[in-house]
Amino acid sequence: MTADPETSAAVKEFILAEFLPGEDPDELTESTPLITAGILDSIATLKVVSFLEATFGVSIGAHEADVEHMNTIADIVQLIQSKKGG
Amino acid sequence: MSPLTAETTSAPPALQGGVRTWITRELNFPRMIRLAAVTIQFALLIVVIRMLNIETKAFENVLTLAFGGFLVHHFLPSSWRLPFFALLSVASVLLAFGLEHGGWMLGLGGLLIALCHIPAAISIRILLILAVAACLALFRIGPEWLPDPLRSALPGTIWPILGAMFMFRLIGYMYDLKHRTAPFSAWRACGYFFMIPNVCFPLFPVVDYQTFCRNHYNDDAIRIYQIGVKWILRGLVQLLIYRLIYMYYVIKPGDAVTALDAGQYMLTTFLLYFKISGLFHLIIGMLHMFGFNMPETHHLYLLSSSFTDFWRRINIYWKDFIMKVVFYPLYFRWKKWKLLGEGRAMALATLSAFVATWLLHSYQWFWIRGTFPIEWSDMVFWLGLGIVVLINIQWEQRRGRQRALKRAKRTLRSEVGLALRTAGTFTAICILWTIWSTPDVDELRFLAEAAANITIGQAGVILAVPLGMGLAGVALGRRSREHTEGKRSTSGSQRDGFWRSAAWTSTGAILLIAVALRPEVLLSLPVPSAWSQVGFQFMGDLRTDQLNRADEEAMQRGYYEDLGDVTRFNNELWQLYGQRPVGWGDLTGLQRDRDDVLLYEYTPLVETTYRGAPFVTNSRGMQDREYTEEKAAGTFRMALVGSSHDAGSGVPPDETYENLVESMLNDRWGSDERRYEILNFSVGGFGPLQKLAKVEREVLQFEPDVVLYAASSTEVLWATERGAHELLERGLVREFPLLVDVFRKAGVDPDERGIRPRVLEHRLRPFRSMALEGVFTQFGESTRRGGARPIVLLVEHPYNAQRPPSFDVMIEMGRRCNVEVIDLYGAFADVKDRSSLGVAPWDTHTNSRGHALLANLLFEKLVEQSIVPTDGLTEPGPAGDRLQTEEIDE
Numbered sequence: 002m003t004a005d006p007e008t009s010a011a012v013k014e015f016i017l018a019e020f021l022p023g024e025d026p027d028e029l030t031e032s033t034p035l036i037t038a039g040i041l042d043s044i045a046t047l048k049v050v051s052f053l054e055a056t057f058g059v060s061i062g063a064h065e066a067d068v069e070h071m072n073t074i075a076d077i078v079q080l081i082q083s084k085k086g087g
Numbered sequence: 088m089s090p091l092t093a094e095t096t097s098a099p100p101a102l103q104g105g106v107r108t109w110i111t112r113e114l115n116f117p118r119m120i121r122l123a124a125v126t127i128q129f130a131l132l133i134v135v136i137r138m139l140n141i142e143t144k145a146f147e148n149v150l151t152l153a154f155g156g157f158l159v160h161h162f163l164p165s166s167w168r169l170p171f172f173a174l175l176s177v178a179s180v181l182l183a184f185g186l187e188h189g190g191w192m193l194g195l196g197g198l199l200i201a202l203c204h205i206p207a208a209i210s211i212r213i214l215l216i217l218a219v220a221a222c223l224a225l226f227r228i229g230p231e232w233l234p235d236p237l238r239s240a241l242p243g244t245i246w247p248i249l250g251a252m253f254m255f256r257l258i259g260y261m262y263d264l265k266h267r268t269a270p271f272s273a274w275r276a277c278g279y280f281f282m283i284p285n286v287c288f289p290l291f292p293v294v295d296y297q298t299f300c301r302n303h304y305n306d307d308a309i310r311i312y313q314i315g316v317k318w319i320l321r322g323l324v325q326l327l328i329y330r331l332i333y334m335y336y337v338i339k340p341g342d343a344v345t346a347l348d349a350g351q352y353m354l355t356t357f358l359l360y361f362k363i364s365g366l367f368h369l370i371i372g373m374l375h376m377f378g379f380n381m382p383e384t385h386h387l388y389l390l391s392s393s394f395t396d397f398w399r400r401i402n403i404y405w406k407d408f409i410m411k412v413v414f415y416p417l418y419f420r421w422k423k424w425k426l427l428g429e430g431r432a433m434a435l436a437t438l439s440a441f442v443a444t445w446l447l448h449s450y451q452w453f454w455i456r457g458t459f460p461i462e463w464s465d466m467v468f469w470l471g472l473g474i475v476v477l478i479n480i481q482w483e484q485r486r487g488r489q490r491a492l493k494r495a496k497r498t499l500r501s502e503v504g505l506a507l508r509t510a511g512t513f514t515a516i517c518i519l520w521t522i523w524s525t526p527d528v529d530e531l532r533f534l535a536e537a538a539a540n541i542t543i544g545q546a547g548v549i550l551a552v553p554l555g556m557g558l559a560g561v562a563l564g565r566r567s568r569e570h571t572e573g574k575r576s577t578s579g580s581q582r583d584g585f586w587r588s589a590a591w592t593s594t595g596a597i598l599l600i601a602v603a604l605r606p607e608v609l610l611s612l613p614v615p616s617a618w619s620q621v622g623f624q625f626m627g628d629l630r631t632d633q634l635n636r637a638d639e640e641a642m643q644r645g646y647y648e649d650l651g652d653v654t655r656f657n658n659e660l661w662q663l664y665g666q667r668p669v670g671w672g673d674l675t676g677l678q679r680d681r682d683d684v685l686l687y688e689y690t691p692l693v694e695t696t697y698r699g700a701p702f703v704t705n706s707r708g709m710q711d712r713e714y715t716e717e718k719a720a721g722t723f724r725m726a727l728v729g730s731s732h733d734a735g736s737g738v739p740p741d742e743t744y745e746n747l748v749e750s751m752l753n754d755r756w757g758s759d760e761r762r763y764e765i766l767n768f769s770v771g772g773f774g775p776l777q778k779l780a781k782v783e784r785e786v787l788q789f790e791p792d793v794v795l796y797a798a799s800s801t802e803v804l805w806a807t808e809r810g811a812h813e814l815l816e817r818g819l820v821r822e823f824p825l826l827v828d829v830f831r832k833a834g835v836d837p838d839e840r841g842i843r844p845r846v847l848e849h850r851l852r853p854f855r856s857m858a859l860e861g862v863f864t865q866f867g868e869s870t871r872r873g874g875a876r877p878i879v880l881l882v883e884h885p886y887n888a889q890r891p892p893s894f895d896v897m898i899e900m901g902r903r904c905n906v907e908v909i910d911l912y913g914a915f916a917d918v919k920d921r922s923s924l925g926v927a928p929w930d931t932h933t934n935s936r937g938h939a940l941l942a943n944l945l946f947e948k949l950v951e952q953s954i955v956p957t958d959g960l961t962e963p964g965p966a967g968d969r970l971q972t973e974e975i976d977e
Contacts (some may be wrong), residue, residue, distance in 0.1 A: 020490050028492040037382075039751055040490050042399060043410050044433065047418065051429060063415035064266040069297065 008057070008078045015052050018076070020045055020051070031075040037067045046071060059084035109164075121309045122161065124589045127315040129376065131152060132323065132598035138603040139629050141326050142369075145183045145286040152179055155281055157376045161308065169303070172377050173278035176285075179610025188242045192249050192820075193281070195223065195241075199253055200276045208852040209265050216257065217554075218331060223249075227457050247289035250454025253278050255293045255447070269300040284373055288529040289455050292367050292384060292404035294374070295411065306380040313588050318383070320592050322368030323599070327629075329361035334628055335621060340530035341849045346541035349534045350549045357520040362694035367402070388796035389556060390564035392508040394475040395483065405444070407432055414440040433476055441473025475515070495565075502561050509560030509937070512554035529845045541688065602626060628888065645677070671930070672698060674771070684780045684822045686813055689770055690736075698737035698926055712746065718790045722762045723956055726786045726875075728778045729797025731771030732884060732933055737926030742935040743767065747942035756957055763955065768790065775802060775862040776808020776823060782866060787873035794870045794952060795880045796863075800891035806859035807851035812844045825861030829854045856896070863897075863904040878907045878954065882941065883914050886923035886931045914944040 009031060017026055020040060035041040041049060048070065050061050059081060065071075070080045112118070122284035133154055137147055156175040163171055181189040202216050225233065226241045227250075256279065261271050280298055284512055285291050304311070336355050343349045364385035371381050384403060391397035398406060414436050446466055453459045495501075525531050602609060606626035609619045623816050677697060679690050691708040695702070705713045718724050727745050735743030741750075745767045752763035768786050770777070775798075782794055807829065820837040821827055828886075830837045833850045851858070863879065870877035879901050881894050890912050901908040915937065918924060924937035933941065949955045 015456065021492060022487070024492050033492065040492075042395075042488075043414065044484070047429075051422075062266070063419040064262070064268055064411075066415055066419075067268075067297070069268065070303065085674070 005078055005082060008081050009074055011056060012049075012074050012077050012081075014054075015056075016040070016049070019048060019052075029074070031078075032073050034072055035074070036072045040072065049077070053081060057085070059079050092453065107644075115161075118309065119587075121585060122312075124593075124747045125309060125312040125316060125587075126158065128589060128592045128596065129157065129312075129319075131593060131600065132316060132319050135323060135596050135599045135603070137576075138600060139323075139327065141323060141330075141629075143287060148182055149179045149284045150286050152182055153373060153376065154886075156283075160377055161312075165304065168378065169278055170274040171274075171282070173274045173281070175377075176278055176281040176283040179283045180281055180286045184245065184248075186644060188245055191242060192245050192252075193285075195249060196252060196280055198865045200280060202271075203257070203261060203264060203276070204271070209261070213261060216261070221829075225455070227454065229457070246457070247455040248286055250451070251289045251291045252282075252285055254451060254454050255408060256280060256296070259293065259408055262412055263296045269297045275300065282374070282451060283377075284370060288366060288370065290451075292361060292370060292402070293408040294381065294404060295407055298381065298407075299379060304378040307379050308378060310585065311375050311378055311380045313585055313592075314380070315372045317588055317592050318368045318372035318375065320372075322365045322372060322593050324595070325361045325365030325368060327599075329359060329365055330629060331621075331625055332358050332361070334625065340525055340527075340533050341845065341852065342536035343534055344537050344540065345545060347545045347548060349537040350545075350552070352534060353517045356524045357517045360520075367404075376574045387564060387566060389513065390509055390560040391512050391516070392505055392560060392564060393479050393483075393512055394472065394515075395479045397512060398472070398476050409440045409444055409447075413443045433480075435479045437480065438470075438473050441469045441476070444473075445469035462526050464523050464526040468519055469520055471522075474957055488931050501835060504563050504674075505564065506554070508557075509564055510557035513556040514553045527845060529843055529849070531668030588907075603629075671927075677702060677704075678771070682817075683784075684810075684814065684819050685777055686810055686817075689771070698930060698932060700737050700926070701739050703740045709767050709863055710740070710743075710769065712740070714764060714766050714789075718764075719762065721760045722764055724764045724766065724789065725793040725795060725955075726766045726768055726782075726789060727792040727795045727797060727880075728773075728781050728786060729769035729795075729880075729882070730773045730778075730799070731769070732882060733797040734767060734769035734771055735938065736771055737779060737930060737932040738935050738938055742938055744933075744938040744941040745769075747939060748946050750947075751942065751946045752955060755761065756955075761956075761958075765795075769797065772809070774805040775859055776806075776810050776814070776826065779866050779869075780822075783869050787870070787875065791875045792872075793876045793878060794866075795878050796866055796906075797880045797882050799882055799884055800887050800893050800898055803855050803859050803893045803896060806862060807855045808848050811851060812842075812847050815842065815847065816840055825858065825865060828861070829858045832857070860900050860904060861899075863900055863906050867904050867906040876907070876954070878909055879911060880945070881908060881910045883912045884931065885915065885921050885933055885937055887912070888921055907952075909945070909948045909954075911941055911944050911948070914940045927939070 011027055013026070016025060016035070017029060020028065033040075036046065046066050050066050053059060054061060061080070061084070066079060069076075071077050133147075133150055136142060136150060152175065160168055160171050177193060180192055183189070184192060197578055199219065200215060202219060205212060205215070207215075225685060226652070229243075229245050260276075260279070264271065279294070279296055280296065332355050336351065337350050337359070338348060338355070340352055341350050367384045371384050373383055382403060386400045386403070388397060388401040391400050405559075413474070417439050418432050418436040421427050421435060422429045424432070427435065431621060447466060448469070449459050449461060521534070522531065525534070527853075602622075604628060606623050609622040609626065611614075612619050612622075675696075677690055677693055677695065678687050680687050689704045691706050691707040693704045696702060700711065704710055707714075707716075733743075733745065735745070740746065745765045749763055749765040757763060763904055766786075766789060768781050770781070773781070778796055782796070786794055811820075811826070814823070814826070815835075815837070818838065818840075820830060822977045829851060832854050835842065835847065835850055866879075867877045879897060881897060894910060894912055898908050898910065915921060915924060918940070922928070922938075925931045926934045950957060
């Protein structure tokens with residue numbers, strides 16, 4: 002499965018705007034830990050889920066809102082792609 | 088394909104490959120040196136645990152097994168490691184519980200695991216598991232209507248541990264099985280549920296199955312081990328702090344007089360949680376030794392800067408479990424309801440998570456204790472915490488929570504804000520924790536009254552504690568949770584990080600060993616002498632595994648006999664009482680009520696078993712040999728009036744100190760013309776007032792020459808606690824003029840009814856010495872009027888590791904009241920392990936050996952103080968007069 006730059010950029014932009022205002026965008030990479038490093042807590046994870054569902058038209062299950070699927074931007078992009086059948 | 092065979096390897100690529108790669112990678116010199124360093128640290132920590140008596144013997148054995156297993160496990164091929172861990176875990180169950188009980192646990196656990204994987208729909212599997220769980224719950228309760236062979240079919244000892252292994256993990260496991268979020272195999276299931284060292288701990292972190300699988304050797308093995316030993320040490324330190332607080336600083340709510348006392352109660356009540364945070368560090372550290380790179384638990388939770396922060400820091404294993412099986416499923420379902428929307432769905436899901444935590448807390452205690460407690464204080468705590476967390480979440484959503492990719496810039500304003508938030512959160516949690524841990528409303532009122540009794544100086548001291556936490560929060564609170572993943576790893580992740588961590592851990596362990604070996608070094612430390620004295624005494628007390636003063640008193644009072652309050656917050660008492668057989672201490676049929684001031688007495692002519700020993704009463708209801716009321720010519724008669732220890736609870740009739748001394752006297756100086764008798768009028772639970780009444784109403788009729796009033800270290804305490812409430816309720820206070828005076832001084836109407844026991848106890852507390860002095864005075868006068876010699880006998884009990892201050896108080900009191908005192912403290916001076924003198928680990932009544940030691944000293948004192956007539960012959964007999972206490976013990 003290939004990475005989707007557009008999805009990745011959209012997710013990154015949302016995370017920077019919503020949770021990391023004023024932070025240097027270059028510091029947030031595809032592999033920056035989000036949940037394990039405390040950037041996304043449970044409520045923030047739900048916000049990301051809502052964003053993904055609204056933006057990409059996918060449905061995310063409760064069991065997918067976890068570190069396995071959402072710990073990095075790369076994980077999130079992979080989750081979106083798997084939902085879209087990409 | 089069966090789900091159990093759907094194994095996938097989780098070994099990282101670096102650990103896969105051929106033997107040559109493995110040898111090159113694992114058996115190179117620098118790596119072996121690092122492994123040796125970890126092994127040495129692990130060994131040192133095991134020595135510390137053993138030397139400082141930190142946990143149970145069962146845990147020490149399991150730890151030793153784990154140490155041996157650790158080395159073998161490391162050198163196994165990666166695909167063998169999980170099966171080996173599973174086998175080691177199964178072995179730990181058998182090691183701790185033995186073949187029979189361990190077999191039951193493994194069998195029942197195996198059944199539950201098998202049900203998870205039968206080839207049927209998930210809903211059918213869940214129904215079957217629920218049915219089996221209901222049957223097990225029935226066995227756990229053991230209701231009266233269940234036929235006896237069934238009631239006692241399963242050993243009662245297995246429930247707390249079997250519960251700890253399955254009660255929560257099974258829920259998470261089924262969730263993961265349903266969603267296929269992790270690999271499954273028989274070995275994984277076995278290792279996950281019987282996970283070493285769960286067999287030693289009824290309270291165990293709810294390890295998530297997905298994390299258990301995902302994090303297994305997900306980083307360099309030695310880095311994971313180093314984190315493990317570091318956390319084991321951190322756990323040990325927390326457990327030591329817990330013991331220190333428990334032993335010396337815990338006070339009872341009723342003893343709080345000033346705001347400082349109330350503050351001390353609130354602070355220590357919260358800090359006792361170090362027991363759990365310490366154990367969890369120990370457990371998670373041990374799991375690291377087998378490659379399970381689990382998240383850090385209880386990360387600087389005292390330094391939380393908000394309620395959500397507290398919830399995220401404290402027991403994250405529980406938080407993650409609740410999020411996974413309650414919060415997310417409810418939120419994802421409810422957010423689709425148009426009526427609710429996302430905001431309300433989140434609020435409702437948050438509150439539901441806390442309600443679930445409250446109910447699951449009671450569910451946990453059901454498996455541990457067999458009852459399902461529904462306490463108002465639990466509800467207030469969990470719902471209160473839920474509401475403040477929810478408010479906090481709303482606040483954070485509006486204001487935004489500070490998050491940063493790099494270290495945030497610090498300003499004076501941000502630092503002051505952080506300090507104040509940390510101080511405020513700490514204070515609020517202490518208050519909530521106090522409400523939670525003090526379910527008795529009267530006790531909360533005592534604390535509130537004490538808190539109102541404040542001076543400016545005390546206010547300063549009290550404020551200094553949260554402010555100190557605030558400053559600590561500024562210094563340390565921003566530290567991120569430790570883990571080996573990513574760039575934030577702090578132990579062993581960098582070139583020199585490993586050795587720094589190893590040096591700290593080794594130094595910590597070696598220092599603890601040194602202090603355990605030579606505790607006197609603490610006395611030469613450049614710290615205030617009071618601190619070094621406490622440290623020195625602490626090291627000694629650690630070895631005796633004794634209860635603190637408050638719990639000793641509680642055990643003496645019988646507060647916890649019904650197991651009602653013992654377990655929810657008091658781990659020490661729970662451990663003791665948890666082992667107690669059903670029916671132990673049950674007086675049904677042995678004791679009967681009286682309608683006078685004596686309140687109750689032993690039933691005459693009973694022959695049965697009580698507290699594990701024969702219980703025999705004579706025709707007069709004495710737990711003693713048969714005697715006539717009329718004293719025969721030439722008989723020197725003594726009477727003993729005491730409580731259960733003196734009656735000989737848990738000791739065969741001929742082995743009580745009173746009967747032993749009687750035999751010793753007769754053996755030494757008895758003849759056809761001279762007999763010695765000691766009549767035992769002691770009754771279990773008698774306090775000073777009842778002993779006095781017994782002397783005046785019954786004992787003196789037997790024409791004793793000497794009356795021995797047996798007093799224990801709790802005598803002063805019991806002067807107003809034992810019997811006072813019953814006397815008030817029965818309208819009998821006026822039978823004791825001395826008690827009427829005490830009531831009046833305390834502002835209690837002697838004719839009032841309906842005062843709750845703890846309220847009366849609290850109001851009379853300042854006057855207990857006055858009450859006991861009144862009892863001693865009246866005992867002396869009445870006994871002398873009855874023609875006998877009054878003597879107070881101070882009886883040492885096994886739990887009196889130090890000389891009780893009350894003994895000196897009573898010696899002084901005896902002097903003032905003109906009553907002689909025989910001091911038996913020192914009878915057990917040569918006994919190294921005082922716990923060996925109790926009739927059972929959960930019962931501190933003196934056993935036969937202790938009675939023999941008391942008899943030896945009492946015999947000596949009776950002769951030395953010329954209390955018994957010896958016709959001038961006081962030198963020992965040919966074989967000596969002392970009893971051979973070791974033989975008696977055998």
